[in-house]
Amino acid sequence: MRIISGDYRGRALKAVPGSATRPTTDKIKEAVFNLIGPYFDGGRSLDLYAGSGGLSIEGVSRGIEEAVLVDRQFAAIKTIQSNVAVTKESEKFTVIKSSADQAIQRLNGQQAFDLFYFDPPYAKQTIQADVEKLSAANLIADNAILMAETDQEAQLPDQIGGFELWKQREYGITVITIYRFKG
Template sequence: MKASAKANKQANQIRIIGGQWRGRKLHFPDVEGLRPTGDRVRETLFNWLMPHLPEARCLDLFAGSGALGLEALSRGASEVTLVERDRQASAQLRANLEVLGSQQGKVIQADVLGWLALGNPDAPYDVVFVDPPFSLTLWQPVIDALSAGGWLAPEAAIYVESGRRSDYQVPADWALHRDKHAGQVSYRLYFISEAQ
């Protein structure tokens, strides 16, 4: 019993892979559909984003374990808003921000689509992470809501992680910057482009 509990605790950890908190291990709860972005994919993504992260305002939708948003904070983002519906996961995100001593992260416990539908009352975001539970097939409504609600800065970067067979359309002003696959996962980075 103790061995399996210990193994489960180790399995429910993410490791920050770069920046000021490099190597820090953080816990996340057992929540259905919560699937942290793997280390290799994260390393690739943040290599792509490196020039754009310092002082960036970031939005981590479906934050879950916080793997993307906390990594962005570690690597120099000025602030990160983590949106997560699950109460337990939200509480752990707040606890992890406290452990890291970060004042730049803000956790919002809300349904992502409902929250996006309210529109953005603040400054637009420079970097947005879209990584919903694959079973919910929410990519298209989230992309549509991001485009409609004043969420995106003029040259924003938008990261979309999906299953290989997932289907969605992006707006005409989203230019595909990079596109890779790892197993059954596709991950793409778009930038809003002025030229159309």
């Protein structure tokens, strides 16, 4: 795995050891950023199931100002911290060891996020419930983008909370669904 584009382009990233985490491949990561816009002019991102942190690091490499990465596994947190160190700009990243629910509670009242990465374990599709909690905590910025990586069995709806389906692509068993926040 590597950082594909932007300020950190070409730097290698580690995967979380073991089989508990499924890393987003470079091919899928590149497809995601081709769909949501290749580069950003600031903003904040949130990844509630960060795994190795690759999506958030790629986003910051491409112009996101600040990324919050959440995972509940100790091995994932260690991997994220190691991968963030590769950027040599750790001040742009906040790493939280927590469940998604606890992280949303902890972030309640903070500045809203412009970009959300949702790549929960395929067997535990909690995207709709997580979006409702984010909305209740006022953590969704106007015109925010939500990227969901699922398998083909997930069957996400055209609307989730105030988000409306914008784009969707299939890559083998992986489905990338992009939503825009309409409020």
